[in-house]
Amino acid sequence: MYPVISRHLISASAVLLSVTLIAPAAYAQSRAETLRYVTAATVNTLDPNIPGSTREAFALSMSSYDRLVSFGRKQLNGKWVFDLDTINGELAESFSVSPDGLKLTFKLRPDAKFHDGSPVTAEDVKWSLDRCVTAPVLGKAQLLTGSMTSADQFKVIDPLTFEVTLPRPDKLALPNLATVYPIIINSKLAKSHATPEDPWALSWLKENEAGSGAYIVETFKPGEQAIAKRNEAWNRGSPDKPASFKRLIIQSVPEPATRANLVERGDADLVIDLQASDVQALEAKGKLKVISTPQYNAVTFISMNNKIPPFDNVNVRRAVAAALPYDDMFKAALFGRGAPLFGASWADGKPPSGGYPISQPVKLDLEKARAYLKEAGVPEGFATTFSFNVGQASTAEPMAALVKESLEKIGIKVDIQKLPDAQMSTAINEKKLPFFTEGIVAWLPSTDYFYRNFYTGNQRWNYSSTDNAELEKIAQAARFELDKAKYEAEGKELNAIHFEQMFQVPLWQPAQDAVMAANLDGYVYQFTRQVDYRNLSRK
Numbered sequence: 001m002y003p004v005i006s007r008h009l010i011s012a013s014a015v016l017l018s019v020t021l022i023a024p025a026a027y028a029q030s031r032a033e034t035l036r037y038v039t040a041a042t043v044n045t046l047d048p049n050i051p052g053s054t055r056e057a058f059a060l061s062m063s064s065y066d067r068l069v070s071f072g073r074k075q076l077n078g079k080w081v082f083d084l085d086t087i088n089g090e091l092a093e094s095f096s097v098s099p100d101g102l103k104l105t106f107k108l109r110p111d112a113k114f115h116d117g118s119p120v121t122a123e124d125v126k127w128s129l130d131r132c133v134t135a136p137v138l139g140k141a142q143l144l145t146g147s148m149t150s151a152d153q154f155k156v157i158d159p160l161t162f163e164v165t166l167p168r169p170d171k172l173a174l175p176n177l178a179t180v181y182p183i184i185i186n187s188k189l190a191k192s193h194a195t196p197e198d199p200w201a202l203s204w205l206k207e208n209e210a211g212s213g214a215y216i217v218e219t220f221k222p223g224e225q226a227i228a229k230r231n232e233a234w235n236r237g238s239p240d241k242p243a244s245f246k247r248l249i250i251q252s253v254p255e256p257a258t259r260a261n262l263v264e265r266g267d268a269d270l271v272i273d274l275q276a277s278d279v280q281a282l283e284a285k286g287k288l289k290v291i292s293t294p295q296y297n298a299v300t301f302i303s304m305n306n307k308i309p310p311f312d313n314v315n316v317r318r319a320v321a322a323a324l325p326y327d328d329m330f331k332a333a334l335f336g337r338g339a340p341l342f343g344a345s346w347a348d349g350k351p352p353s354g355g356y357p358i359s360q361p362v363k364l365d366l367e368k369a370r371a372y373l374k375e376a377g378v379p380e381g382f383a384t385t386f387s388f389n390v391g392q393a394s395t396a397e398p399m400a401a402l403v404k405e406s407l408e409k410i411g412i413k414v415d416i417q418k419l420p421d422a423q424m425s426t427a428i429n430e431k432k433l434p435f436f437t438e439g440i441v442a443w444l445p446s447t448d449y450f451y452r453n454f455y456t457g458n459q460r461w462n463y464s465s466t467d468n469a470e471l472e473k474i475a476q477a478a479r480f481e482l483d484k485a486k487y488e489a490e491g492k493e494l495n496a497i498h499f500e501q502m503f504q505v506p507l508w509q510p511a512q513d514a515v516m517a518a519n520l521d522g523y524v525y526q527f528t529r530q531v532d533y534r535n536l537s538r539k
Contacts (some may be wrong), residue, residue: 032538033246037531038253038268042223047205048180049137058180059530060226060250063243065183065211066091066236068106068125068162069174073524079293081525084444087174090236091120091184091212101169101482104177108160113233114186114212122162127187129154129164135200139181145449146176168480172444179443180528186210214243214534226250244522244537263288263515270516270523272531275394276335279513289518293525294339294509297445299357300395301438302403303504307465308434310382317502319372320435322365325406330508332398337511351499354491356447357506360499369410381411387436388417389424395510396437429460438463439510443527447491448478455503464503471497 041056048061072086089095092106112120130151132139143149147170155163166173176182185205193204209217214236215228228248235241251268253259260278262268264287274282283290304311304320311317326342344359351358373379386403388396397418404414414435419427427433440461442449452475455466471494478490514523514531522535 034249035245035247035270035533035536035538036249036251036268037270037533038251038259038262039271040252040254040256040259040273042252043220043226043250044222045206046209046217046220047202048183049132049135049139050202050206051136051138053138055528055530056250058528059533060215060217060228061180061183061211062213062526062528062530063215063248063533064209064213064217064228065185066112066120066213067178067182067184068092069095069178070236071175071178071527076296077294079291079525080523081293081296082527084175084446084527087178090178091125095174097174102166104164104166104174105157106162106164108162109236110160111235112212114189114210115216115231116186116189118186118188120184120212121159122156123159124187125162125184126154126156127191128185129182131185131200132182135202137181137200137202142179142181142443143176145444145453146170146173148173148176169482170480171482172446172449172479175444183211186212215248224252243534245533248533260515263517266517269520270514270531270536272512272514274513274515276337276513279337279515280335282515287518289516289520291514291516291523292337292511293514295441295512295525295529296339296509297443297527298439298441298509298529299341299506300508300510301440301463301504301506303433303436303438303463305431305434305465306467306503307431310376310378311434313376313378314501315372315376316378319369319376319410320407320412321362321502321505322369322372323406323410323412324362324505325364325402326362326507327364329399329402332402333395334508334510337513339509339511341506341508351492351495354447354488354495356445356450356491356495357509358495360506362505364406366406366409373410373412379411381413383413383415384435385415385417385433387419387424387427387433389421389438390418391421392437392439393418399437428463431465436463437507441529445527447487447494448475448481451475451494451498452479455498466501466503468497468501468503 039056041054043056043060044054045057048058067090069087069092070090071082072088073080074083091108091112093109095106097104133143133149134151147166153165157163189210190201194201214231214234216231217228219227230243230246232242256275256278259271260274263271282288304317306312330336330340341357341359342362344361346361386400388400400416404416407414440454454461456472474490474493478487481487512525512529519539520536521539522537524532524535526532
């Protein structure tokens with residue numbers, strides 16, 4: 001066992017020493033050939049399908065495993081982000097969709113090999129996707145959103161040809177295969193570690209990697225550190241060559257000040273989870289590169305449980321929306337780093353776009369808020385709680401204080417509750433919170449996906465307990481609508497219902513601030529809100 005330095009005593013120099021002690025081989029490579037990434041969170045599993053997997057685990061698996069396909073990239077306001085509408089082959093040399101939209105056919109790269117040198121075959125793809133929809137893993141719910149629910153839908157045509165059959169055309173089927181979960185696993189290796197009690201080798205794959213991706217995991221200490229070396233045979237990247245860095249070190253450093261210090265000193269190359277104040281300070285010094293990208297597939301909102309009085313009254317919800325100090329909250333919580341979803345102007349009161357999220361025409365107007373309370377039959381206001389996850393305190397606490405102060409001006413007395421993550425999650429699951437702030441993220445950010453997953457059904461992600469038959473009908477129809485003009489019209493209808501009923505109040509899309517060495521290049525904001533190590537290089 002390698003020595004481990006106490007997290008409670010960690011410092012910038014200690015972190016550097018820790019890496020040296022844990023991975024002396026890493027220092028045989030030159031500094032330029034090693035990418036060091038520090039994060040507050042941890043890589044807790046090598047299999048992203050394991051319930052409880054962290055986003056950091058997702059990021060490592062994106063580089064250690066291949067999938068059949070991957071997302072392209074596009075420019076959004078001058079920043080590179082993933083492109084849901086562009087699908088490229090990864091293990092697939094080519095792919096096609098039948099004219100009726102019911103069959104997806106993939107031709108595998110003949111030169112693709114797993115890390116042990118064995119060839120990637122359609123049998124491996126079949127076993128991997130069977131596992132994704134059959135085993136008790138996270139991928140089952142994800143592939144359901146692309147109409148893939150049964151192993152019977154996956155077929156080996158020949159050693160290099162694989163076919164997926166859909167019950168009806170689904171525009172999210174192909175993008176689903178580019179997400180985190182449908183990793184292609186070395187099935188022979190995995191099956192050799194399976195047991196009758198664990199036929200899908202869940203236990204073994206949690207701490208062992210059996211992929212074909214750009215990096216080969218060498219050292220994995222759950223919750224502390226992962227080290228990977230470049231797979232020299234990997235050629236699935238854009239420009240068809242191995243990843244730029246020979247070595248990748250991912251290390252957990254809980255204290256934000258220490259992470260900031262490490263990247264400022266050059267002892268780390270990249271961090272994406274610093275506090276906004278630290279980002280501003282480092283950016284002002286001008287020594288590091290800061291790429292600030294609004295998380296275009298994520299939304300922070302204030303939610304009201306539409307089933308709990310008085311928030312079951314639409315005019316109460318409208319009153320709250322009119323009493324929020326949007327600009328002050330945006331500055332206090334995020335230092336203005338992100339994309340606001342308030343203060344819009346809609347011509348004729350109609351949504352200008354069928355996209356989601358969309359900036360809404362809401363602003364602070366206390367007189368209008370008081371009028372709505374009067375219409376709701378509670379002109380004197382009422383008392384309620386406002387909850388947030390203590391893990392989000394750096395942004396949620398200043399926002400909550402402003403919410404409390406502003407709502408008291410219209411008679412709504414607010415008791416702020418800071419809840420531990422587990423307690424917050426349980427209360428959300430049980431639909432017990434009347435009024436709270438949370439965030440949502442969609443890996444496949446299409447309008448119908450957002451509305452179906454976050455505004456329908458008795459499920460955890462329906463934060464506002466929305467129960468609107470018209471919205472659900474339109475969202476379900478839009479899921480399978482292939483005509484772009486009709487889909488856009490349906491999106492506008494959904495956005496109009498959302499604003500008219502004010503189920504919850506979208507606030508903003510927070511920025512993801514990637515702070516990195518000035519000579520790093522190739523950063524792309526990904527659907528996982530994590531780093532894609534394969535894209536990065538040193539200039």
